[in-house]
Amino acid sequence: MTESLSKQSPVRAVIVRAGREPLVHFLLIGALLFVGVLVGRSLQRPVVRIDAQELGQLAGYWSTQMQRDPTNEELQGIIHERVDEEVLAREALRLGLDKDDMIVRRRLAQKMTFASEDTANLPEPDEAVLKAFFEKTKADYQAPPRVTFRHQFFNSDRGKDQALARAKLALGKVASPQGESLGEPFLLPLSYSDASLIDINKDYGQDFASALIRVPLNQWSGPIASAYGYHLIKVDSRISAKTPTLDEVRPDVLAAYQEQARKARNATFLADLRKKYRIEINGIPQTILK
Amino acid sequence: MVVVLAAFPGSTAGSGSAVTGSVAAKPAVVAKKDTASAHLPGYNTERNAYFGDLHVHTKLSFDAYIFNVRASPDDAYRFAKGDTIGHSSGFNIRLSGGPLDFVAVTDHSEYIGALQEAADKNSPLNRLPIVEGLFSTDPVKIGAAFTRVVEAMGTNSLPKEFGDKKIASKAWKEIQDAAERNNDPGHFTTFVGYEFTSAPDGRNLHRNVIFKSAKVPELPYSAVQSQDPENLWHQMDSWRKAGIEVLAIPHNMNGSDGLMFEQTRRDGRAMDKAYSDLRMRNEPIAEITQIKGTSETHPSLSPNDEWANFEIMESYIGRAKAITKFSGGYVRDALKSGILMQDTKGFNPFKFGFIGSSDTHNAAPGSVEDRNYFSKVGRTDGKPEQRGSIPAEGRKTWDIPTADPNGNLGRFQSWGASGIAGVWAEENSRDAIYSAMRRKETFATSGPRMRVRFFAAYDYPQNILKRSDLATVAYRSGVPMGGDLMPSKGKAPQFILWAMRDPNSGYLQRAQIVKGWVENGVAKEAVFDVACSDHLAIDPATGRCPDNGAKVDLSNCEPTKFKGDAEMKTLWRDPTFKPNQRAFYYARVLENPSCRWSTWDAIRNGTPPNPKLLPTIQERVWSSPIWYAPSL
Numbered sequence: 035m036t037e038s039l040s041k042q043s044p045v046r047a048v049i050v051r052a053g054r055e056p057l058v059h060f061l062l063i064g065a066l067l068f069v070g071v072l073v074g075r076s077l078q079r080p081v082v083r084i085d086a087q088e089l090g091q092l093a094g095y096w097s098t099q100m101q102r103d104p105t106n107e108e109l110q111g112i113i114h115e116r117v118d119e120e121v122l123a124r125e126a127l128r129l130g131l132d133k134d135d136m137i138v139r140r141r142l143a144q145k146m147t148f149a150s151e152d153t154a155n156l157p158e159p160d161e162a163v164l165k166a167f168f169e170k171t172k173a174d175y176q177a178p179p180r181v182t183f184r185h186q187f188f189n190s191d192r193g194k195d196q197a198l199a200r201a202k203l204a205l206g207k208v209a210s211p212q213g214e215s216l217g218e219p220f221l222l223p224l225s226y227s228d229a230s231l232i233d234i235n236k237d238y239g240q241d242f243a244s245a246l247i248r249v250p251l252n253q254w255s256g257p258i259a260s261a262y263g264y265h266l267i268k269v270d271s272r273i274s275a276k277t278p279t280l281d282e283v284r285p286d287v288l289a290a291y292q293e294q295a296r297k298a299r300n301a302t303f304l305a306d307l308r309k310k311y312r313i314e315i316n317g318i319p320q321t322i323l324k
Numbered sequence: 325m326v327v328v329l330a331a332f333p334g335s336t337a338g339s340g341s342a343v344t345g346s347v348a349a350k351p352a353v354v355a356k357k358d359t360a361s362a363h364l365p366g367y368n369t370e371r372n373a374y375f376g377d378l379h380v381h382t383k384l385s386f387d388a389y390i391f392n393v394r395a396s397p398d399d400a401y402r403f404a405k406g407d408t409i410g411h412s413s414g415f416n417i418r419l420s421g422g423p424l425d426f427v428a429v430t431d432h433s434e435y436i437g438a439l440q441e442a443a444d445k446n447s448p449l450n451r452l453p454i455v456e457g458l459f460s461t462d463p464v465k466i467g468a469a470f471t472r473v474v475e476a477m478g479t480n481s482l483p484k485e486f487g488d489k490k491i492a493s494k495a496w497k498e499i500q501d502a503a504e505r506n507n508d509p510g511h512f513t514t515f516v517g518y519e520f521t522s523a524p525d526g527r528n529l530h531r532n533v534i535f536k537s538a539k540v541p542e543l544p545y546s547a548v549q550s551q552d553p554e555n556l557w558h559q560m561d562s563w564r565k566a567g568i569e570v571l572a573i574p575h576n577m578n579g580s581d582g583l584m585f586e587q588t589r590r591d592g593r594a595m596d597k598a599y600s601d602l603r604m605r606n607e608p609i610a611e612i613t614q615i616k617g618t619s620e621t622h623p624s625l626s627p628n629d630e631w632a633n634f635e636i637m638e639s640y641i642g643r644a645k646a647i648t649k650f651s652g653g654y655v656r657d658a659l660k661s662g663i664l665m666q667d668t669k670g671f672n673p674f675k676f677g678f679i680g681s682s683d684t685h686n687a688a689p690g691s692v693e694d695r696n697y698f699s700k701v702g703r704t705d706g707k708p709e710q711r712g713s714i715p716a717e718g719r720k721t722w723d724i725p726t727a728d729p730n731g732n733l734g735r736f737q738s739w740g741a742s743g744i745a746g747v748w749a750e751e752n753s754r755d756a757i758y759s760a761m762r763r764k765e766t767f768a769t770s771g772p773r774m775r776v777r778f779f780a781a782y783d784y785p786q787n788i789l790k791r792s793d794l795a796t797v798a799y800r801s802g803v804p805m806g807g808d809l810m811p812s813k814g815k816a817p818q819f820i821l822w823a824m825r826d827p828n829s830g831y832l833q834r835a836q837i838v839k840g841w842v843e844n845g846v847a848k849e850a851v852f853d854v855a856c857s858d859h860l861a862i863d864p865a866t867g868r869c870p871d872n873g874a875k876v877d878l879s880n881c882e883p884t885k886f887k888g889d890a891e892m893k894t895l896w897r898d899p900t901f902k903p904n905q906r907a908f909y910y911a912r913v914l915e916n917p918s919c920r921w922s923t924w925d926a927i928r929n930g931t932p933p934n935p936k937l938l939p940t941i942q943e944r945v946w947s948s949p950i951w952y953a954p955s956l
């Protein structure tokens with residue numbers, strides 16, 4: 035053993051001797067463990083992944099704003115910015131910076147509101163329910179009277195009596211086949227198809243509008259005074275003010291029903307949520323579930 | 325638009341080539357309209373007059389919010405449809421003239437929605453130093469807050485949190501949603517829009533940006549990005565390329581101190597054809613009258629126009645600094661510069677049509693009724709005393725002058741109840757009304773909803789005014805307002821001017837044609853009376869209608885009975901026409917005199933009208949011009 039030692043170089047001898055030392059074994063194992071943990075940790079480091087879809091989206095935003103595509107360098111910039119944002123955000127979460135932050139809380143609440151609405155499918159009410167709802171809200175769908183009519187105009191700027199006389203004369207003649215163009219040109223339309231009486235009232239005044247409801251159908255009547263002069267009118271058809279049937283306004287009623295149901299659901303959802311919590315304001319327990 | 329041209333081949337000259345190019349990108353709409361069944365109720369090939377307001381602010385505008393306005397875009401649309409809403413001074417407001425036909429909410433895009441956010445105690449914006457004292461209900465403090473924010477905007481020193489995109493997006497979405505909800509084709513049309521609020525050194529270059537459809541950019545392009553309107557137009561061009569059709573309407577040129585129609589580009593470079601095309605492609609019409617004054621012309625620019633002194637505002641926008649340069653700030657003057665430039669340089673950057681709108685900051689579209697006036701900046705001018713129409717502190721006379729330390733009273737006094745948008749469109753829809761604006765078939769009124777038709781041709785039939793197909797023939801053989809006459813073959817052009825009163829307003833007194841032309845290298849103007857009311861004939865010596873004797877009883881605002889006409893209609897041939905002189909013509913029709921809003925305020929208060937203010941005005945309507953070009 036001594037002999038063999040003497041044959042070896044002194045350095046080697048030290049290593050060999052050290053290799054037999056328990057302390058060295060201990061240190062080596064420790065170092066290996068340490069490296070192993072380091073490698074393991076590095077493999078476990080949280081990953082920031084930006085996939086192709088998000089990258090395309092980011093570049094898209096950029097292009098919309100700048101009205102051109104980003105260069106390679108600018109794309110690197112966009113990526114950098116996104117990565118920085120991500121790591122900062124995660125670090126902030128790790129440190130609990132999201133706690134007691136108004137904006138974060140609001141955004142979360144907003145997202146939750148959206149999420150709770152999206153998951154709830156809108157109800158498809160059965161016929162009886164929809165009908166009952168319509169009966170209750172009928173007044174919302176009432177349509178004004180509608181008229182289809184023609185009229186002739188007699189300007190009274192050059193004398194009311196003359197205009198009235200011309201209009202009366204014309205009324206006597208309109209029964210004849212060629213008698214229908216005795217009136218004067220008029221800046222507003224001379225014929226209306228299915229016009230709302232509200233619109234007519236606005237443009238011609240109350241007297242004229244109510245005459246359209248009063249006069250007999252399919253014959254020339256008048257003269258009727260308006261804000262402009264005198265008119266002969268011939269009403270072809272009238273639809274009186276009416277509340278439509280459910281079938282006529284079904285999509286609107288359904289939308290209104292669902293809107294109302296959606297609101298009710300949101301309210302219930304919130305009320306239920308509140309029940310899951312005990313609420314204390316200023317140290318005093320509240321019962322605000324109503 | 326393409327449909328319209330097909331229906332009226334004679335009117336093709338009515339649209340500049342720059343315009344045609346930009347609209348050609350919508351074949352789908354044309355195909356839809358070709359089927360008769362697609363027409364809405366009230367569809368009329370001869371077109372109907374529709375009345376609206378394309379300049380409306382709500383609480384989402386930074387200034388309106390400071391003025392205590394809390395009404396939303398939805399409230400604005402409700403008001404336009406005839407509903408009652410609340411005013412920030414604590415009373416209810418409602419249109420007395422009935423619902424409007426179309427409206428665009430156009431909030432300031434700069435820091436849109438941010439003041440509402442900042443007022444929220446829970447918002448981090450609320451803790452910024454500038455917010456201190458910003459949301460007072462005291463009119464004096466409101467004024468100070470407004471000035472502070474405007475100054476901060478001017479120096480770009482508003483905290484960057486105010487420009488948070490999330491806040492802007494939320495407001496922009498609210499605007500789009502309200503427009504979508506309230507758009508009701510055939511009855512009520514809404515447009516998505518916003519105001520580009522540029523004012524270099526306080527000189528007003530504001531314009532309203534109006535989108536044709538629900539297809540709009542992610543966010544508005546605002547004056548924070550650039551104060552130079554040319555950059556806005558480039559942005560609009562890019563939007564258009566991306567399928568977003570849009571136009572801009574400049575306003576308050578009267579507050580620009582000559583800047584709106586300056587004869588160079590904003591950056592000082594010379595104008596050229598490309599600039600002119602860019603401008604006209606994006607700004608076919610201009611808002612010539614609104615509450616902050618009328619920008620048709622100024623008495624100093626039109627000394628021979630006895631009616632030039634209508635609701636003139638001679639100060640900067642938002643502060644009491646006096647305007648010193650009127651040329652470049654009024655549209656008649658600009659139209660004249662434009663035709664002169666066309667002659668000397670070969671392009672015309674000022675070839676625009678006319679429209680009016682209110683600029684209400686009370687979310688109250690169409691609130692330009694003299695007898696039902698509450699001005700437009702919320703809690704700062706909602707009461708008569710605040711706008712100088714009644715004596716201060718409950719006094720009964722004007723013996724003691726009212727203090728006006730910051731000049732607000734002076735400005736509010738000079739504002740007018742004026743500004744309604746008129747269009748001639750086939751039906752009440754976004755497509756039809758937008759197309760009317762594109763081809764400049766638009767008109768402006770000082771508030772009443774009077775209608776005016778204006779056509780030109782060389783050979784209308786002799787009896788055209790008596791024909792029941794007047795409008796059909798007028799379109800078929802001529803051009804409507806906003807159009808271009810073909811070169812003359814020697815004959816002078818004839819104009820059909822046809823106007824009808826508003827049943828809820830006064831009677832018409834006279835119809836006029838305003839002409840501008842170029843003579844020996846100088847742009848000139850003249851105002852012709854072309855029709856008189858009450859059987860009166862134009863006096864050949866003066867060229868004017870004689871006085872029709874219409875007056876107003878200032879104790880109750882009652883007009884003289886049986887004066888004026890319901891309708892004015894004439895065929896006029898220009899007696900001064902020279903085929904080699906480039907020219908434009910537009911119609912102006914005046915009502916009999918009636919009480920100005922300040923007089924109504926005084927009567928309701930039982931005090932005499934403010935002696936510094938005109939007690940009466942003559943309400944009026946202006947058509948868009950028709951241009952004449954000599955053959956080359």
